[in-house]
Amino acid sequence: MNDILPDEAAKWRLVEDATRTIFSLYGFSELRPPVMERTELFLRGIGDDTDVVEKQMYTFIDKSGDSVTLRPEATACVLRAVIEHGLLNKDPIVKLYSIGPMFRYERPQKGRYRQFHQINAERLGEDGPLADAETLAMAYNLASSILGSDVLLMEVNSLGCKQCRPVFQGALQRFLASRQDNLCGDCKRRMNTNPLRVLDCKVPACKEAVQGAPFIEEHLCEDCRTHYATVLTGLSAFGVHYEKNPRLVRGLDYYTRTTFEITATGLGSQNAIAGGGRYDDLLNILGGPAVGGIGFAFGIERMIMLMGERQERVKGCFVVTQAEPRVEQAALGLMTELRAAGIRVEAAFGKSFKAQMRRADKAGYPFCIIIGATEVDSSTLTVKDMINDVPQRTIKRQDALEEIKPMLFS
Ligand code: AMP
Numbered sequence: 001m002n003d004i005l006p007d008e009a010a011k012w013r014l015v016e017d018a019t020r021t022i023f024s025l026y027g028f029s030e031l032r033p034p035v036m037e038r039t040e041l042f043l044r045g046i047g048d049d050t051d052v053v054e055k056q057m058y059t060f061i062d063k064s065g066d067s068v069t070l071r072p073e074a075t076a077c078v079l080r081a082v083i084e085h086g087l088l089n090k091d092p093i094v095k096l097y098s099i100g101p102m103f104r105y106e107r108p109q110k111g112r113y114r115q116f117h118q119i120n121a122e123r124l125g126e127d128g129p130l131a132d133a134e135t136l137a138m139a140y141n142l143a144s145s146i147l148g149s150d151v152l153l154m155e156v157n158s159l160g161c162k163q164c165r166p167v168f169q170g171a172l173q174r175f176l177a178s179r180q181d182n183l184c185g186d187c188k189r190r191m192n193t194n195p196l197r198v199l200d201c202k203v204p205a206c207k208e209a210v211q212g213a214p215f216i217e218e219h220l221c222e223d224c225r226t227h228y229a230t231v232l233t234g235l236s237a238f239g240v241h242y243e244k245n246p247r248l249v250r251g252l253d254y255y256t257r258t259t260f261e262i263t264a265t266g267l268g269s270q271n272a273i274a275g276g277g278r279y280d281d282l283l284n285i286l287g288g289p290a291v292g293g294i295g296f297a298f299g300i301e302r303m304i305m306l307m308g309e310r311q312e313r314v315k316g317c318f319v320v321t322q323a324e325p326r327v328e329q330a331a332l333g334l335m336t337e338l339r340a341a342g343i344r345v346e347a348a349f350g351k352s353f354k355a356q357m358r359r360a361d362k363a364g365y366p367f368c369i370i371i372g373a374t375e376v377d378s379s380t381l382t383v384k385d386m387i388n389d390v391p392q393r394t395i396k397r398q399d400a401l402e403e404i405k406p407m408l409f410s
Contacts (some may be wrong), residue, residue, distance in 0.1 A: 001115040002301075005126040016099055016145055019119050026138045027303030028121060029288070033077040035101060037086035039067040045286055047254065049194045056104040070103035075254075076286065082124065084286040092291075093125040101139055109268030111302050113141055114380040121276075124283065129227045132258040132278055133234025135294050138253035139274050140240045142298065143262050147273075147306050148387060154240060156260045157248035158228040159196070160220050161280065165256075169195050174345060175213050200249045215246040224257055231258050250275055254282040258294065264306055269293050274298040275307070286404075316344025318360030320373040320384075322352050330376045334369065338377035343400050343408065361386055367407055369400075383407075 004012060008011055020030070039059050046053050049275045075105050078096055081087075087094050098120050099111050106112050119142070121133050123354065160168060176183065176191045176198055184203040191198055220228065235242050242260075250259050259277030267273075276296025284290045284392040317338070321331040328349060348356045348365065360368045368391070370382040379397040383404075395403045 002113060007239075012300065014307075015119070015146060015300055015303055018098065018112070019099060019142060020099075020136040022142050022145060023097045023121060025134065026095070026134065028097045028123075028138075031078055031081060031096040031098050032100070033071075033074070033081050033098060035071055037068040037071055037080065038066050038233060039238045041076050041080055041286070042069055042072060042180050042254050045079065045254070045282065046073065047194070049190060049197070052104060056106055057102045058105060065097045069384055071226045072102055072104045074100070074102065074121060074297065075282070077355065078122045079124075079283055079286050079293075082122075083283070083286060088125060088289060088291060091125075095121075095123045095240075097121040098276050100324065109270070111267055111299075111300060111305065117300040118315075119298040120295065121297075122293055124293040125177075125291050127292045128281070129230035129258070130234045132227075132231045132294050133238060134259070135262050135276075136231070136235060137240050137297065138241075139260075139262060139276070139298070143264075143273060143303070147264060147305055150239065150388070151264045151266060151275075152261060152307065153263045153265075154235075155245035155248050156235070156242050156258070157245050157257050158217065158220060158224055159249065159259050160216055160224050160230075160275070161256050164219055164221035164224055165216075167197075168214065168216045171214045171219065172198075173198070176210075179209040181204075189309065199247055203258060203384055210247075217244075217246050227257055227290035235317075237381065248406065250277055254279045254285070256280045256292075260296070265372055266306055270297070273302045283337065314344065314364040314366070316346070316365060317404060317408070318356070318363065318365040319345055319347040319362065320353065320368045320370045321347060322353075324373060327373055327376050328373060331371045334371065334381070334397075337401065338404065341405070342382065343404065369404070 042057060043053060052072050057072055059067060061353050062068050076096060078206050082094060103115055106114060108114060121138065123131060143152050148184050159165060172195045173191060176195055180188055182205050183198065184201065184206050187198045187201050188208050198206060199213065246263060248259055255277040257278040261275040262273050263271045264273050274296055277292040279294065280292035283293060293332060319331050319335055321328055331347060335347065338345045346361045359369065368384045368386060370384055375381055380394050381397055381400055382392050382394055384392045
């Protein structure tokens with residue numbers, strides 16, 4: 001469990017602000033459930049054959065003799081709140097997000113803590129594949145706006161439904177039975193109770209043993225196959241770069257059909273920053289209506305770690321000028337115009353071009369506006385991206401505000 005010191009808190013705010021801004025673009029609103037629930041909620045909502053329930057819950061008996069648990073994940077809590085307050089009676093489509101701490105008794109290591117924080121989103125009441133694609137796109141959009149898409153990988157799979165998953169589970173069980181001598185103790189047991197979880201086991205011998213196991217995609221029913229195909233075309237249309245990963249399963253039991261994970265380079269072995277998927281039966285299992293949903297969770301600490309390795313970005317731009325009076329005059333005019341529009345601007349007058357660029361980089365500006373004699377003579381500005389390796393581009397001086405606003409990191 002970590003303290004978040006003032007230096008770090010700015011990054012946390014940035015992540016939280018980006019979440020609120022981006023999720024509201026998709027019509028999601030915030031829900032703030034409590035951090036503690038009755039233990040039974042998680043037993044029903046997560047599945048008692050999972051690591052989370054078997055080994056990781058902070059559970060205790062309170063003074064009135066009730067068993068309560070510090071929430072290890074948010075989905076069950078959000079769904080409990082939706083049921084308790086009848087939110088689906090007021091609106092058949094419910095889109096919610098929440099941000100807050102989760103608690104799991106884990107072996108602490110880099111990127112794995114006992115109190116950690118998640119951004120969670122749940123979308124209920126839509127069964128179609130485009131709701132899945134849009135939800136995945138929202139997750140991807142958040143990750144790429146904070147970390148840049150170059151470090152991200154979105155992996156997607158389908159886990160089938162009540163009709164086709166048992167067929168696959170049967171095939172998988174037969175395969176695992178032939179390898180059971182090589183499986184760890186947990187997997188020997190799970191092989192019979194929940195064989196899909198064996199595909200997710202991190203023990204090297206188990207990873208080795210499942211090589212050559214059947215793929216779920218080959219067993220999907222017609223409906224699941226069509227659903228999956230439409231999710232993938234939807235993702236492309238939303239501009240999400242993804243890879244199919246036929247081995248991707250999730251740690252929690254309740255997923256059906258679409259499942260996904262976003263990983264990032266630069267985190268070592270704990271490289272998953274977000275994961276989630278569709279759950280068509282969970283609301284019903286928890287005592288709500290038979291309405292499907294899809295959701296995901298981001299690990300905030302892991303995003304913060306990546307931001308640490310990358311640079312903290314400033315919402316603004318740096319103006320690089322040539323030390324020539326008429327050019328500097330033009331730069332002052334531009335800076336005044338940008339500030340009047342609420343844009344943070346700095347410059348380092350009289351320094352060499354190199355020194356100005358260095359300063360812009362060190363201060364974390366995402367881009368520079370270069371203004372020299374050529375630019376003044378042609379009523380243009382040159383824009384240099386300080387994050388992505390892309391060529392400089394020229395914009396018209398009169399379009400400065402219009403061009404710069406969308407480039408600001410938010
Ligand atoms: P899960 O709820 O297990 O699907 O996890 C969703 C995301 O939460 C993961 O991709 C991680 O980024 C993050 N996460 C899960 N467990 C931990 C933990 N113990 N410490 C830090 N982050 C975690």
